[in-house]
Amino acid sequence: MKKGQQDYFYWEAKKKGYRSRAAFKLLQINRKFKVIRKGAVLDLGAAPGGWSQVAAKLGAEVVAVDLNPMDKIEGVVFIQGDITENETLEEIMRVREYYDVVICDASPKISGNWDVDHFRSVELARAAFNIARRVLKPGGNFIVKIFQGSDVQDVFNEFKPYFRFKKFHAPQASRKRSSEIYFIGKGFKAT
Numbered sequence: 001m002k003k004g005q006q007d008y009f010y011w012e013a014k015k016k017g018y019r020s021r022a023a024f025k026l027l028q029i030n031r032k033f034k035v036i037r038k039g040a041v042l043d044l045g046a047a048p049g050g051w052s053q054v055a056a057k058l059g060a061e062v063v064a065v066d067l068n069p070m071d072k073i074e075g076v077v078f079i080q081g082d083i084t085e086n087e088t089l090e091e092i093m094r095v096r097e098y099y100d101v102v103i104c105d106a107s108p109k110i111s112g113n114w115d116v117d118h119f120r121s122v123e124l125a126r127a128a129f130n131i132a133r134r135v136l137k138p139g140g141n142f143i144v145k146i147f148q149g150s151d152v153q154d155v156f157n158e159f160k161p162y163f164r165f166k167k168f169h170a171p172q173a174s175r176k177r178s179s180e181i182y183f184i185g186k187g188f189k190a191t
């Protein structure tokens with residue numbers, strides 16, 4: 001393993017009992033933008049569970065969704081499912097109809113081809129947004145990861161009319177060479 005920032009967050013996660021270094025990305029985003037509230041948080045692409053742990057520690061009631069199984073976290077309801085499938089939305093809504101916050105750190109399987117990975121990530125971000133549009137309470141908040149590429153501006157233009165505050169942000173805990181950025185939308189305007 002290389003020395004540097006990666007190691008720092010990897011070891012910090014181990015030390016603090018987080019299941020992934022990704023937990024620090026959410027902590028940093030939340031420190032800056034105050035996105036997570038007490039109330040209901042829907043975590044899409046949640047395994048192994050770092051973001052769910054952070055949200056639960058902040059006092060939220062968490063519903064987590066992933067293609068892969070996830071070990072139990074106290075206070076977190078887990079649904080195994082594909083966020084691009086309508087039946088997953090139905091399951092999410094069976095647990096709870098409305099959520100205060102929707103967060104999505106879902107990543108496609110990395111192919112190594114920048115464009116392919118970008119387009120798959122955009123597909124996941126749009127799937128997360130479609131879910132958020134159905135379940136977010138008016139005034140609710142949304143975070144979603146996207147890999148940089150040609151469609152990022154289009155995605156931003158699609159999402160931004162729905163939020164009072166909107167921004168792209170790259171947290172310090174993202175790896176230095178990573179192409180990922182996060183769309184942050186606050187104050188959902190239900191239509």
Ligand SMILES: C[S@@+](CC[C@H](N)C(=O)[O-])C[C@H]1O[C@@H](n2cnc3c(N)ncnc32)[C@H](O)[C@@H]1O
Binds near residue numbers: 048067107
């Ligand atoms: C980077 S990991 C998430 C890490 C997590 N935020 C954490 O803190 O532990 C990305 C996750 O997205 C999930 N994923 C990818 N495509 C998905 C899909 N279509 N539906 C649900 N989950 C998906 C993967 O299975 C993987 O567990």
